[in-house]
Amino acid sequence: MPGPQMPTLTVDISVFTVQDDALHVLLVKRSNPNTAEYGKWALPGGYILTDKDQNLDEAAYRVLTEKTQAKVFLEQVGSFGNADRDPRGWFLSVLYFALEKQTDIKAGPGRDTSESRWFAIDEARALDLAFDHEQLLQAAFERLQNKTAYTALPVRLMPETFTLGELQKVYETIMEKPLEKKSFRRRIEGADILEYTGQQQHAGSRPASLYRIKPGFTGYTFNRLLEGKGTR
Amino acid sequence: MPGPQMPTLTVDISVFTVQDDALHVLLVKRSNPNTAEYGKWALPGGYILTDKDQNLDEAAYRVLTEKTQAKVFLEQVGSFGNADRDPRGWFLSVLYFALEKQTDIKAGPGRDTSESRWFAIDEARALDLAFDHEQLLQAAFERLQNKTAYTALPVRLMPETFTLGELQKVYETIMEKPLEKKSFRRRIEGADILEYTGQQQHAGSRPASLYRIKPGFTGYTFNRLLEGKGTR
């Protein structure tokens, strides 16, 4: 039987996107003066509603779509709980990260009334966030970085069609270091996860081939880590 | 403010050890006739006690030490929650896996009165476990397998001192396939995580060097995956 008191349970989400060649994260301003940490920025989050959510992923999805209507990729990062993280007592937060396509951000965040904004990752990490959300953001970001080094996950941040150069920039943005062009292209080509759209992108210099994610893509794991320039 | 009703929250642990060259997992028989899933085997678990546990990891550690007094390594796998997994309503379980040193198992599980037993992993997976513990066990095992392919995690399953041959067998047990001796040794040597004890193990054939984990070891990540024999 349950202990004397159950912890309070929330789902928090670190929504990432790439904007102007920089990784951005969605934050929400705590706008209820009667609520803890009023006025601070926080990761979007919410309670699990036992009457509405069939399972954890659905709860995360619901919380997310209250903040942004974008089609996104969701993945659980882990859970964080302790007696100190919220002044109101024992709190447990299940943290997800979401990757939003670049196109979607044009639509802008916010379906509910609360104030929300995209912050460049560096900006966001410099802020004094509500509760222990600095730690959560850090954990989500590290997970994204790690996975970027050995999976094709960042393609989920790309718009419908994109060039290999654009994809490489996204990788570099997340890894926070330059990558070797030839290695990068070999790697992506070897993964066989993209297909040529038949179209070229014209942007002032030599046109670049436009690719899209192959239908049926569910993820790809490389068997070596991407290390980047200056490794040798 | 919280929703209409908070989910019930538990911590469950998949405790792994190696015994007789086979991976084993600790299961507990649900022995209270007034409790759900009476008579079935389950992962050891328990409620978070908001008055006793300062944080999640401590809760996991407390739950674990009620079942086994061994010195173990704990790592969070993830959280699972839905309305169906327990007949009593919305349940959320935070899953950990624990790696127990081979020596410790001699001490045997059980500090409380309930019946508990080590099962070979194959046996355990064939059982009809309580709640959704089959899924949890599967998730924990997959995590262990994945990490074995790119980290030195399995050294945490070894006794105080051990030979490279023994370590390789543990890797093979988890990966469920044979590994190439030379590659394996090169890899471990390159990681520089073990030190020679100065002792040899005599076991009927050529003596093998005994190693121990270097003090200060906190983990090691290789940058290529271990693929094993028959890859080429």
Add this chain to the structure above:
DNA sequence: TCAATAGTGTCTCTAAGACACTATAAG
């Protein structure tokens, strides 16, 4: 023409797999 970005050729290097070899013990 030049600047800018796309895309390729090809060398080196690291670390894994293959596999045969030697070494040292017990019986």
Add this chain to the structure above:
DNA sequence: CTTATAGTGTCTTAGAGACACTATTGA
């Protein structure tokens, strides 16, 4: 001796980094 396991030498191979090269556009 044989059998068993420990441990090494060394070739091949996959795939990453380096880096110079060519290709195609606009201005």
